Amino acid sequence: MQLPQMNDNNASGGCGCSGSDSGHGGCASRPGMTRRSFLRTSAGATGGIAALAASLSPLREMGGEGFSMQEFLQKHYKEMSESDMDTALTRISDQVEKRYEVRPDIRDIKPMDGVEFVYALNLSRCIGCRKCVHACVAENNLSREPEMQYIRVLEMPRGTMDIEQGDHHYDRPTVPDEDHFYMPIQCHQCANPPCVKVCPVEATWAEEDGIVVVDYDWCIGCRYCEAACPYWARRFNFSTPKIPKADLNPNMSYLSNRPRPKGVMEKCHFCLHRTREGRMPACLEVCPTGSRKFGNVLDPNSEVREVLRTKRVFVLKEDVGTLPRFFYYFDERDPLQSVTVEGGAS
Amino acid sequence: MREYTRFLFRCARLSFHGDWKYYLWMMALTVIALIGLNAYAKQFVQGLSTTGMTDQVSWGLYIANFTFLVGVAAAAAMMVIPVYIYRNKDLYNLVIYGELLAVVAILMCLMFIMVDMGRPDRGLHLLQRFNFPISILTWDVIALNGYLLLNLHICGYLIYCAYQRRQPTKKFYIPFVFIAIVWAISIHTVTAFLYSGLGGRPFWNSAVIAPRFIASAFAAGPAIIILTLQVIRKATGYPVSDKAIQTLRSIVTVALSINMFLLGSEVFTEFYTDSAHGVSAQYLFFGLHGHNALVPWIWSAIALNTLALVILFSPWRNRLGLLNMACVAMIVGIWIEKGMGLIVPAFIPSPLGEIVEYTPTTNEVLVCLGILAFGMLLYTIFVRITVPVLYGELTIDTVYHTDPELRAQRRSGTPSGDQQ
Structure with missing residues (x-):
């Protein structure tokens, strides 16, 4: 031919x-x-x-971050053996040490048996001081530049429960304002989480104790979960998170507050590196008013169980069917005398 | 196999051959594509902070273009159905250009998804843990890639048969043609379900989204084909009958009318009920609390679509100039409707009622233009190869004449085209 x-x-x-x-x-x-x-x-x-x-040519500036073959080949969280996890934790420790000059204490902390966490927030007490917001940022190594926060506090006018009426950016010398109530919103750790449903690569899932987590080394950054969440609880790393070296919290776990890479999702995880070891979440610990209650709903003697049993509790956007594990309540009850209703209360 | 490699090699060489207009056009597209690549390289290094997207508006121009182009790809079915089901003679030789357009549109879709991903380096995770059938996004991965393969097979097979000067064997492509028709509807339906399946986004959570997607796709897609066919006719002399274009015109007219009707139904439901459900629509059409970045967009989309509809129903609709104007108007109109009118407003206000507006950055726009230019570049190459092959100028046993006069002598009159 x-x-x-x-x-x-x-x-x-x-x-x-x-x-x-x-x-x-x-x-x-x-x-x-x-x-x-x-x-x-x-x-x-x-x-x-x-x-x-x-x-x-812009690719030349990649530099520092470097490409890790080990990370590239790393398996999904659920498929990692113990030694795989050890390797991953060592790699992450090395990366953190290189960048922040601190050797972190990083572990993979598993859920406890017989525990399902729920959160309850007392709207009668919350004064909108946003201390929870900043405690969360510090505890969970959230990016300071660009600034990221898991908790958003809304200042709500009286006479509505419609969160669209809330002010996100209220700025007062003193709080609370008498004509408003305050509604902090963070991940609701839904029992029927839309974010988990939509993830194409199973990079986010609900753990045994009800906490919805993200494998930061598996997420492909499509942001479908961010579009699916009705509570605006998920955040995306539009650039590499920046944290001052001195502010890094070296107490870390794989699924929670270790520094995140660029281009992946993250979210509130009920401070699982604390709560799975019997401590309270950072946002609760810092709250000056005791508005925040957290605990194991399966434990009949827990405080949250008591709240759910006795208070007027509600969840946000009940109509979207997400079954949140985050409850709001008002605790005052006007000094009503008990009234006998003729013919019973039906 | 060796023969096929040689075919690809000859095609590659042919794509570098043409007159000065061809070079100018290809050069311009290459330059724009490279500028887009440069913009993407910047984004790859810095992250998606180079775009106008935020945690509030987490999808923007990329997903908007993706959605629009899925529609363009699906529209190839609007040429296939008349030819293979209704035995339309006028479109008979042209259907392959619709299928090639589908191939290119899907490739552009995949590129738009790639540039939207925070971690494109982890794309292989899809093969390792594929959340099927729970995540609709996995359905879309299958639908789009399947459609790409179907059309690549159909086009590739027919062109290669023409190159080898043999009749295509029906059983090797006719079944795929019919699968592709159904598949075309499915790609756009599944893409619509991506949005309408989200209970947390009331603006999308509507049953009319999928039908509206299909209607608008079957208007904008064939409109693009109408324009493309005229360019092919002018640039290559390939016979495109006016009757074929008028057939496409009637398809476009019906589809655009249905689209406008569905839009009207949606607007009525959103506004008459005065429910909180309609806040995004309120923002889109009239602005909300002084924020009104999308208002001019949606009203120009409606104006353009109305203009197109008026032309299409006017007594002068047969005039090519006017028809082209209608096509351009509706392509732009539907592009806006799907991008600025459908993707962006669903994020405004945010699920917590915060209003953060979205403006694409220059870098983001350059990436989009780069992808579109690259798509056009590919399409031009496909057409560049297909026309001489179908004419019998580039076949297994002939050499391709660089002299147009010599080529003209050999043209058998009608291209061998698609076989039924």
């Missing part, structure tokens, strides 16, 4: 960048590749490659 021959007698003029421009040999063409066409072809190819290289 004869290969078509090249010639350079086509109509086109000197086009530098498009690589070879020789046509296929016609009847009257000279055989073989002429010097001119060879030069033109190579000039075109060189120009093309140079243009491609120039357009990719």
